[in-house]
Amino acid sequence: MLDMYRISFWVVLVAAFAITAQASPSFAFDVLKERVVVPQGWVRRSISNESEIIPLRIALKQANPGTIESALNQTSDPDNKNYLKHLSKQDVLQLLKPSTRSAKVVRDWLESHDVHLNERSSAHSFLVEVPVHKARRMLNADFSVFEHRDTSEKVVRTTEYRLPRDVADHVDLIGGTTYFSTLHTMRRPSRIIESDVQMPTTDQHGRISKVKLNQSGAVQNGVPSSCNASKVINKCLRDFYGTSDYKPQAASKTHIGIAGFLNETANYQDLDLFLQNQRPDAHRGHASFDYVTLNGATNNQSLEASTGEAALDVQTVVGFTWPIRTSFYSVGGSPPFKKDEFTPTDTNEPYLQLLEHLIQLEDHKLPDVLSISYGDDEQTVPENYARRVCTLFAALGLRGVTVFDSSGDQGVGGDDKSECVTNDGNDKPTFLASFPSTCPYVTSVGATQDFAPERVTTKKFSGIVSGGGFSRYFNRHSYQDDVVTSYLTDYQGTQYHGLYNPLGRAYPDVAAQGSRFLISVGGKYELISGTSASTPLFASIVSLLNDARIAQNKATLGFINPLLYKRLGGSGAFNDITHGSAEGCGNSKGFKAAQGWDPVTGFGTPKFKSLLNKVIDL
CATH class of the missing domain: 3.40.50.200 (Peptidase S8/S53 domain)
Structure with missing residues (x-):
């Protein structure tokens, strides 16, 4: 762990950015927060169902962006005196924490739309579930159903959203809006391997029975005999x-x-x-x-x-x-x-x-x-x-x-x-x-x-x-x-x-x-x-x-x-x-x-x- 002086330094640094002003935001003007182009492979199919419930994850800005990275540059650098002095859960959460004002502004905005935080919310990330019609009003966004041509996956997304001017500066992003995931596993199964590879013994149902594998540890030409x-x-x-x-x-x-x-x-x-x-x-x-x-x-x-x-x-x-x-x-x-x-x-x-x-x-x-x-x-x-x-x-x-x-x-x-x-x-x-x-x-x-x-x-x-x-x-x-x-x-x-x-x-x-x-x-x-x-x-x-x-x-x-x-x-x-x-x-x-x-x-x-x-x- 970093010594107590170091921990105190980071905590104080974050606290210095925690402005606690109590003024309520006006929510008067919209700011374009994000705009994306629909990725290749995705096609808009229809307008989304107005009553469909969608999850939104509101990531609040850190009180001091860059503090996490700055601290990590110390603890991961073998030339630094703080190398491998990892921080605790509480220390890291303190560094991730938004300012008190940011949390209040976003909460007030949600309450103005009668939206309440999910119990899985954290101090730096608010999770809410809202119907599409409410998300439209909150984000001034048009949500549609998009389908991927190859996978037939369908998602409710928008290509852009806006936030009130007084809210936008306190939010990094709102998840569940513009991310058209192309997430995929990084593997290929046996069906692409040539059919002449002899597989181990299986029973009549294709289930694994006794297998004879070369478990020898002998080495030949630098390669263990267990390797094929x-x-x-x-x-x-x-x-x-x-x-x-x-x-x-x-x-x-x-x-x-x-x-x-x-x-x-x-x-x-x-x-x-x-x-x-x-x-x-x-x-x-x-x-x-x-x-x-x-x-x-x-x-x-x-x-x-x-x-x-x-x-x-x-x-x-x-x-x-x-x-x-x-x-x-x-x-x-x-x-x-x-x-x-x-x-x-x-x-x-x-x-x-x-x-x-x-x-x-x-x-x-x-x-x-x-x-x-x-x-x-x-x-x-x-x-x-x-x-x-x-x-x-x-x-x-x-x-x-x-x-x-x-x-x-x-x-x-x-x-x-x-x-x-x-x-x-x-x-x-x-x-x-x-x-x-x-x-x-x-x-x-x-x-x-x-x-x-x-x-x-x-x-x-x-x-x-x-x-x-x-x-x-x-x-x-x-x-x-x-x-x-x-x-x-x-x-x-x-x-x-x-x-x-x-x-x-x-x-x-x-x-x-x-x-x-x-x-x-x-x-x-x-x-x-x-x-x-x-x-x-x-x-x-x-x-x-x-x-x-x-x-x-x-x-x-x-x-x-x-x-x-x-x-x-x-x-x-x-x-x-x-x-x-x-x-x-x-x-x-x-x-x-x-x-x-x-x-x-x-x-x-x-x-x-x-x-x-x-x-x-x-």
């Missing part, structure tokens, strides 16, 4: 990255969390079957996970309800980290939600829901690592929304949490060149960055395949291409400057000029195997590839590093990007990936993997023992 690139088991991954002989020493004090969106369901029977065959010692030890439901999510444990993303995440993490505590956070939509002909699918905005929950957890309940295997095209996320979410990721980092996100499965964009255009109405060619990987306060993870050597995943072999690139919303932090500038100078030049922002936050930061993981889904085997596989893998390795530090009464690593770029990158702690590229957007080869850091695999894949030796004494 066409069918990758957990034992292979632990052998290859050097964690097989590490035994967690502080499992009861170490905690890793997994985000679950889009109705993904983690199944206990699937985990049991996976462990029985791939981690028998954990199976004998009754390894499990905590299933946490948020905002109307359900926990359906029938095998028919089991889904691939959740299975991949949970099985990878538990297979690596047992007996460390694992929590799966299943995030549903904001209630109330009733399916009808107007809105048959949930209007879910998952990031804020999950982050608001985690920020409110007591210190001993908060995971020290969080793995997220989902992403949006950055340009489809309203910038104000993305910045608010990113600030909350920074707040988690300030509490000592390392947040990982998958870099994407489509290289620099989609398969079709026509998908790679701006959504500002001009349809200019562009590479598509992935959020939240573009947030500077998460650690982005790319994916590799093969073992001798590892290379960037390819569409032909893995079904996915590891994503990477540069943000158009967030600037690059100074600790990235040297390696990113070197890459752009040595390998990129003027190629793809205008298709990306060379000054933006560059990602991914690291990489790991993400091809053909053998996973149990619904009692059957699937081979799954994606940065959804590499992300929980890398998150698990950092969880083991935290375990070793906690066993010595040391702080968790928290936000690790400054450490990566200042100390660990180029230190021999990673396998440098130099083969492959982030192809996409039609026939573009995209960014190339290269010596040192690159925007496809970051610094490369982890060498656990080397990392452990380097971080244990920090």
Whole structure:
């Protein structure tokens, strides 16, 4: 923790901005708060039902914007005297807090419309549920039903909204209005893998029976004999990255969390079957996970309800980290939600829901690592929304949490060149960055395949291409400057000029195997590839590093990007990936993997023992 002087400094700094004037706002003039262009793929279908209840999350401005980021820059910088002095829940909430005046102005505005706060509101984020006709009056907005052409998802949204002048200055954004989510999992199931891959034995119902897998730890040509690139088991991954002989020493004090969106369901029977065959010692030890439901999510444990993303995440993490505590956070939509002909699918905005929950957890309940295997095209996320979410990721980092996100499965964009255009109405060619990987306060993870050597995943072999690139919303932090500038100078030049922002936050930061993981889904085997596989893998390795530090009464690593770029990158702690590229957007080869850091695999894949030796004494 920061010393008491430091804590007092931040608290006093926030208090200085807490203006307590009691004058009531006039609510007289409208200010355009946000305007967006309907993203590609979404089509307006009809005017929304006036009586439909929609959730609105009103994010209040911090009394002192930037304080969270400023504090995190100290606690995450290995050159700073406050390095790894994480803050408590109360300290961080105080930094997030709006001014007293902001809270009063927004409350008065809501009361003037006879709108009351939901019990899940916090001091810095108000949640309300209102019928569409009332939202129209409050926000001077036209709400309609929009449908996505590919997924048939329907949501109630508006393309712009306004606020009274006296209210606008106190609000960062209103969620549930302009965010047309393209949220998707970063994985591909077995149906895209060639049919000649021999799968393990199943019974007459397709359920897993006794499996014979090579559990040998012998190494040949630098590759463990347990490894087969066409069918990758957990034992292979632990052998290859050097964690097989590490035994967690502080499992009861170490905690890793997994985000679950889009109705993904983690199944206990699937985990049991996976462990029985791939981690028998954990199976004998009754390894499990905590299933946490948020905002109307359900926990359906029938095998028919089991889904691939959740299975991949949970099985990878538990297979690596047992007996460390694992929590799966299943995030549903904001209630109330009733399916009808107007809105048959949930209007879910998952990031804020999950982050608001985690920020409110007591210190001993908060995971020290969080793995997220989902992403949006950055340009489809309203910038104000993305910045608010990113600030909350920074707040988690300030509490000592390392947040990982998958870099994407489509290289620099989609398969079709026509998908790679701006959504500002001009349809200019562009590479598509992935959020939240573009947030500077998460650690982005790319994916590799093969073992001798590892290379960037390819569409032909893995079904996915590891994503990477540069943000158009967030600037690059100074600790990235040297390696990113070197890459752009040595390998990129003027190629793809205008298709990306060379000054933006560059990602991914690291990489790991993400091809053909053998996973149990619904009692059957699937081979799954994606940065959804590499992300929980890398998150698990950092969880083991935290375990070793906690066993010595040391702080968790928290936000690790400054450490990566200042100390660990180029230190021999990673396998440098130099083969492959982030192809996409039609026939573009995209960014190339290269010596040192690159925007496809970051610094490369982890060498656990080397990392452990380097971080244990920090």
